[in-house]
Structure formats: C-alpha cells, structure tokens
Amino acid sequence: MEQWFSNQVVIVTGAGRGIGYSTAKLFAQYGASVVINDYDADCADKAASELQSAGYKVLSVPGDVTDPKYPDMLMQKTVETFGKVNVIVNNAGYTWDGMIHKMSDKQYMAMLEIHNVAPFRIIRAAAPYMREIAKQEKAEGKTPEPRSIVNISSLSGLHGNTGQANYSTAKSGIIGLTKTVAKEWGPFGIRCNAVAFGFIETRLTKDQESGEQIEVEGEKVQLGIPSHMKGMITMLIPLGRPGTPDEAAGAVVFLASPLASYITGICLEVTGGL
Numbered sequence: 592m593e594q595w596f597s598n599q600v601v602i603v604t605g606a607g608r609g610i611g612y613s614t615a616k617l618f619a620q621y622g623a624s625v626v627i628n629d630y631d632a633d634c635a636d637k638a639a640s641e642l643q644s645a646g647y648k649v650l651s652v653p654g655d656v657t658d659p660k661y662p663d664m665l666m667q668k669t670v671e672t673f674g675k676v677n678v679i680v681n682n683a684g685y686t687w688d689g690m691i692h693k694m695s696d697k698q699y700m701a702m703l704e705i706h707n708v709a710p711f712r713i714i715r716a717a718a719p720y721m722r723e724i725a726k727q728e729k730a731e732g733k734t735p736e737p738r739s740i741v742n743i744s745s746l747s748g749l750h751g752n753t754g755q756a757n758y759s760t761a762k763s764g765i766i767g768l769t770k771t772v773a774k775e776w777g778p779f780g781i782r783c784n785a786v787a788f789g790f791i792e793t794r795l796t797k798d799q800e801s802g803e804q805i806e807v808e809g810e811k812v813q814l815g816i817p818s819h820m821k822g823m824i825t826m827l828i829p830l831g832r833p834g835t836p837d838e839a840a841g842a843v844v845f846l847a848s849p850l851a852s853y854i855t856g857i858c859l860e861v862t863g864g865l
C-alpha cells in the first residue's frame with residue numbers, strides 16, 4: 592500500500608466504531624500515526640489496541656467532543672505523543688430524530704453542539720498546530736507540510752429529511768464551516784473539505800427496532816431507521832445497496848491524500864447515487 596501519510600498525524604473523532612473506525616484503520620494502513628477519539632471510552636481503547644496489535648501507531652484519547660475543555664486536551668495529547676497535527680476528521684455524531692412539532696430545544700441544540708460547535712472548537716484548538724505552523728513554514732520560505740480537515744456531512748444536510756430538522760440543519764451548517772475554513776486557511780496550504788454520506792451501514796442506520804441507543808445528558812436517545820423505511824431507501828439507491836464503512840472511509844482518506852492536493856472547499860457526495 593502507498594505510504595501517503597507516513598510522517599503524518601491524523602485525528603479521527605468518533606472512531607471507536609462505524610465510519611470513524613474504518614477511517615482510522617485506513618489512514619493507519621496508508622502510513623499515518625492515528626489519534627482515535629470516542630465518547631465511549633471502552634470502544635475507543637478497544638479500537639486503538641486492535642490497530643496497535645496490527646502494528647500501527649495509534650493513540651486513544653477518549654472523551655466527549657462537545658465538552659468545551661476537550662478540544663484543547665485532544666490537541667495537547669496528540670502533540671505530546673506524536674509531535675504535530677496534519678489531518679483532522681470531524682466524524683463524531685449521532686441522530687436524535689423527531690418531527691418539528693414535537694422536537695424539544697434540547698433535542699435541536701444537541702445536534703448543533705455535536706455537528707457544528709464541536710468541529711468548530713476542534714478546528715480552533717488546532718489553529719496553533721496547523722495554521723500558525725504553516726504560516727511560519729511559509730515565512731521561512733519552506734513548502735508547508737500537507738495539512739487538511741475533513742468534516743462529515745450527510746445527504747440530510749443537502750436536501751433536508753423528514754424527522755431530522757435538527758440533524759439536517761447541523762449537517763448543512765458544517766458545509767458552511769468547511770467552506771469558510773477552506774477560504775481562511777487555504778493561503779497557508781491547509782485544505783478543508785466535507786463528505787456527505789447517504790446510507791452507510793453502521794449502528795446509526797441499524798433497524799430502529801434493534802433498540803440501539805446513545806445517552807445524552809442522562810437521556811436515552813433512540814438510534815436507527817425504521818426497518819420498513821430501509822427497504823424503501825435502498826430502492827432509491829442506483830447502486831442498489833447501502834455503502835459499507837470501509838467504502839465511506841475511502842472517500843475521507845482520498846480527500847486528505849496527495850491525490851486531492853488541489854481540492855478544497857467541496858462537499859463530496861458518497862451515496863451510491865442516491
């Protein structure tokens with residue numbers, strides 16, 4: 592495998608399972624040192640030790656990305672261990688569905704916190720290690736090291752989705768943040784792109800009846816899609832099937848790779864044509 596990311600440090604949030612885990616694994620396979628975050632500490636530690644036993648350089652920094660203190664801690668631990676930050680993938684997320692007329696403020700704001708505020712704070716916390724260092728490299732006449740950010744959006748953010756006023760708004764907002772970072776940090780050679788996934792098979796899209804839940808401030812939040820809806824969605828996918836987490840990861844790694852060195856400010860749709 593090409594070692595595109597040898598000597599590069601990649602942070603992936605929400606990497607204990609699903610798309611984030613596949614993304615962390617693929618970056619490691621392409622040579623990166625990887626920092627795995629997840630809210631679920633057991634899951635983050637297990638993912639990290641699986642990859643470490645396969646011989647990869649991996650650090651687990653569990654924690655809640657919506658905690659205002661977490662982003663600085665994440666950067667400090669990353670830099671203490673691996674010395675720098677080249678790539679950030681803002682992937683941590685979940686859904687908290689409900690129709691608008693029944694949606695609480697807490698339910699709405701939780702989606703903005705996890706999909707907009709947390710990525711913003713993480714990018715801001717990374718500024719000294721990405722923007723400032725790239726600026727210094729430029730001032731010294733050096734070619735800045737490869738650096739980029741990939742934010743995870745969704746088809747719901749591009750088109751809206753029934754029952755997801757909160758999630759759609761947030762997944763749309765992350766595209767605005769992506770394009771702004773691309774403009775502010777582009778002059779320092781730092782790229783920023785988004786990926787909008789359609790239907791990828793993970794815990795988030797399991798049959799709702801399977802009872803997958805996440806706890807938010809003591810409240811149990813139901814994850815998943817009603818099973819009767821999944822057949823209908825699949826019928827609308829030209830490729831005729833949901834995507835796998837590894838296929839989703841491929842798009843993220845591509846955008847951070849040298850193959851995408853002239854791509855910034857875009858939102859790549861990875862949807863099987865949906």
Ligand SMILES: NC(=O)c1ccc[n+]([C@@H]2O[C@H](COP(=O)([O-])OP(=O)(O)OC[C@H]3O[C@@H](n4cnc5c(N)ncnc54)[C@H](O)[C@@H]3O)[C@@H](O)[C@H]2O)c1
Pocket residue numbers: 604605606607608609610611628629630631634654655656657681682683684685686705743744745746787788789790791792793794795796
């Ligand atoms: N699966 C899909 O079809 C799909 C479609 C569009 C977008 N997405 C997006 O892809 C991303 C990954 O989702 P997935 O499908 O792999 O889901 P997943 O549930 O399998 O994985 C998400 C991970 O994020 C972690 N997480 C949640 N809240 C967190 C927090 N506050 N701090 C740190 N970690 C947290 C969870 O513990 C979990 O391990 C999400 O942003 C999601 O919205 C997924």
